[in-house]
Structures are given as structure tokens and as C-alpha cells.
Amino acid sequence: MADRQPQEHQCRAPSLLQSSSSSSSSSPTTNHINVFWDDGMLDHDTGEGVFDTGMDPGFLDVLEKHPENSDRIRNMLSILKRGPISPFISWHPSRPALLSELLSFHTREYVDSLLEADKNGGKTFCSGTFLNRGSWNAALLAAGTALSAIKYILDGHAKMCYALVRPPGHHAQPTQADGYCFLNNAGLAVQYALDSGCKKIAVIDIDVHYGNGTAEGFYHSDKVLTISLHMNHGSWGTSHPQSGTTNELGEGAGFGYNLNVPLPNGTGDKGYKYAMTKVVAPAVRKFDPDMMVFVVGQDSSAFDPNGRLCLTMKGYRDIGQIVRNLANDHCYGRILIVQEGGYHITYSAYCLHATLEVTAQSKMELLQW
Numbered sequence: 321m322a323d324r325q326p327q328e329h330q331c332r333a334p335s336l337l338q339s340s341s342s343s344s345s346s347s348p349t350t351n352h353i354n355v356f357w358d359d360g361m362l363d364h365d366t367g368e369g370v371f372d373t374g375m376d377p378g379f380l381d382v383l384e385k386h387p388e389n390s391d392r393i394r395n396m397l398s399i400l401k402r403g404p405i406s407p408f409i410s411w412h413p414s415r416p417a418l419l420s421e422l423l424s425f426h427t428r429e430y431v432d433s434l435l436e437a438d439k440n441g442g443k444t445f446c447s448g449t450f451l452n453r454g455s456w457n458a459a460l461l462a463a464g465t466a467l468s469a470i471k472y473i474l475d476g477h478a479k480m481c482y483a484l485v486r487p488p489g490h491h492a493q494p495t496q497a498d499g500y501c502f503l504n505n506a507g508l509a510v511q512y513a514l515d516s517g518c519k520k521i522a523v524i525d526i527d528v529h530y531g532n533g534t535a536e537g538f539y540h541s542d543k544v545l546t547i548s549l550h551m552n553h554g555s556w557g558t559s560h561p562q563s564g565t566t567n568e569l570g571e572g573a574g575f576g577y578n579l580n581v582p583l584p585n586g587t588g589d590k591g592y593k594y595a596m597t598k599v600v601a602p603a604v605r606k607f608d609p610d611m612m613v614f615v616v617g618q619d620s621s622a623f624d625p626n627g628r629l630c631l632t633m634k635g636y637r638d639i640g641q642i643v644r645n646l647a648n649d650h651c652y653g654r655i656l657i658v659q660e661g662g663y664h665i666t667y668s669a670y671c672l673h674a675t676l677e678v679t680a681q682s683k684m685e686l687l688q689w
């Protein structure tokens with residue numbers, strides 16, 4: 321890890337109802353969600369092939385777009401712009417992360433390997449994880465989007481921000497890419513918050529896969545409680561050596577500060593609610609964080625090609641409400657929400673909407689599907 325420069329921001333309670341200094345069209349309120357986004361993230365072209373392999377052996381007439389394609393995000397954008405939640409959203413521009421900022425989470429050697437891959441026109445880092453032309457700029461924008469969003473909260477402008485990002489980040493470890501991820505967007509935001517004075521940050525990751533990169537980044541820290549609920553998929557090779565089992569608890573000062581909740585196939589809404597209520601919530605309450613980072617993936621949904629855990633919109637809504645309650649009780653209501661996976665082109669967008677609905681549900685009609 322590189323030396324970290326202290327930031328000028330403090331981890332303090334936000335002032336309510338402050339007006340925005342960004343280009344958003346309306347002033348954020350406590351019921352508003354501040355969404356950070358940049359169209360440049362659509363330029364990450366993951367190609368097509370047989371599922372996520374990028375290969376075409378020539379046997380099929382119809383190939384498939386890589387699951388982590390821009391269409392999924394286009395629909396998330398459109399449902400937030402046209403769905404019932406749209407009046408409660410303020411849109412904010414983003415920026416690419418600086419290389420120096422990446423070194424707060426990733427090693428210089430790894431960042432150099434990404435730069436080299438981009439300079440050479442692309443590289444396959446591991447299974448399904450392709451850095452092509454346009455990918456690096458998108459990755460920098462994704463990291464910068466998460467950093468802009470956490471800064472907005474830390475500066476006291478808002479309680480809730482959502483970083484709509486791709487490529488995703490939670491599998492990216494300090495030293496290597498993994499699972500469609502190059503830079504750990506949520507991890508960079510967490511480190512920024514720590515460097516800004518936050519003392520204890522809870523990360524709740526509900527993507528269907530183990531948030532191994534984020535866990536790895538803070539594995540030795542007692543300042544970050546990393547919690548991941550995921551399919552019990554185990555390790556998937558050298559890019560993902562972590563198992564995601566309950567005995568990965570952290571090391572050194574961080575022992576006891578990584579909580580893995582592997583779930584059986586078909587867990588569904590009731591199973592998730594039980595895990596959130598009986599395992600996650602008590603752990604967060606005991607930790608008593610001053611900031612929460614909610615890492616969301618809609619690949620936990622019932623229709624996702626990459627997951628088998630069968631959440632519906634109601635399940636996402638229930639989880640969102642539990643997280644919202646925890647944030648209200650411990651963090652002045654402050655939550656950074658960071659996008660990860662979610663590969664069903666249409667239902668992922670609806671599940672995202674359901675997750676975010678709870679932030680403004682007193683004033684809006686829930687989206688039924």
C-alpha cells in the first residue's frame with residue numbers, strides 16, 4: 321500500500337437539507353437519493369461469445385453478449401429516470417479517479433499492469449474478465465464515481481448517495497483483477513472515508529458472489545466490518561482464492577471483522593430476511609459504525625443467469641429497509657450505495673428500483689412487478 325495523505329474532510333454528521341453545489345436539477349432532501357453517473361462507463365465493451373467466455377467455437381448461430389454488458393446499466397439508468405422513484409433522485413456528474421487515488425487500495429505493481437494492458441490494446445486478466453479498448457477509462461470513471469459519491473456524503477451535502485458504476489469492483493483485490501472487476505470501487509470509497517476521519521465503517525454486500533476483493537483489502541483492519549451474503553460458490557481459481565466460508569474471519573487486528581454469510585441455493589426472500597435480521601443486523605449494531613457502504617448486486621435475483629439465490633423485488637425492498645434502519649440508528653442515516661453485478665437485462669433494473677424505493681417510500685407508491 322502506498323502512503324496515504326490525510327484528507328481535508330471530516331467524518332461528521334451531515335447538515336440536513338443542504339443545497340447541492342453540483343449540476344443536479346433540484347436540491348437534495350433527506351428523502352432524496354443522489355445518483356452519481358457518467359456515460360463513459362458504457363464504453364467498456366465486454367464482447368460476446370458463449371456466455372461469458374468471449375469465445376466462439378463456431379457451433380452456434382446466435383451468440384450472447386457478455387453478462388456484464390452496457391444494456392443492463394442502460395436499463396438501470398432508464399428506470400431511475402422514468403420509474404416512480406425518479407422525482408426523488410438528484411443526478412450528479414462524475415470524474416475519472418486519479419492514479420494516485422487508486423494506490424490507497426491497490427498496489428502500484430497491479431495498477432501498472434492495468435496501465436500496460438490498456439496501452440497494449442487489452443488483456444484477458446482471468447476467466448470472463450476482459451480489459452478492452454475503452455475499458456480502462458470506464459474503470460477509472462467507476463472508481464471516480466464511487467469517490468465522488470462518498471465525498472458528497474462526507475462533505476455534508478447528503479445522507480444517501482448511489483454510485484451507478486461499471487465495470488463492477490467487489491472482486492478486485494489489492495493485487496489482482498477477478499470476476500469482471502478491475503478496480504474496487506467500494507473499497508476505494510471506504511478507504512477515502514477512513515482517510516477522511518471515519519472511525520468505523522460497515523460494508524454490507526448483497527451481490528450474489530462473495531465480495532472477496534473488499535474483504536481482502538480490509539482483512540487486517542478492525543475499522544472496517546466487511547459483511548458479505550453470497551451463494552456458497554467457494555473459490556473459483558487463482559484469481560479468487562478466498563472461499564467465502566464462515567471461517568474467513570479476518571486476521572490480526574481484523575480478526576472478527578469479516579463476516580461471511582454463505583447461503584444455499586434457493587434461499588429466497590424469507591431466507592435473506594432471516595439472515596439480515598438474525599446475523600447481519602446484530603453484528604452491525606455491535607460494531608456501531610459511523611458510516612455504511614451498501615454494496616448491491618441484483619444477481620441475487622430469481623431470474624439472474626449468474627445466481628441461484630432467488631430474491632424478488634420484495635426481498636430487495638426488505639433488505640433495503642433493514643439497511644436503512646441500521647444507518648438511521650448508527651450513522652445519522654448515511655449510506656453510500658455502490659452498484660456491483662446484476663445480469664438479467666430487465667429484472668435487475670426493477671430490483672434496483674425496489675432497493676432504492678425504501679429511501680423515499682413514505683411519499684411514493686411502490687413499484688409492483
Ligand SMILES: [Zn+2]
Nearest residue numbers: 527528529661
Ligand atoms: Zn456478482
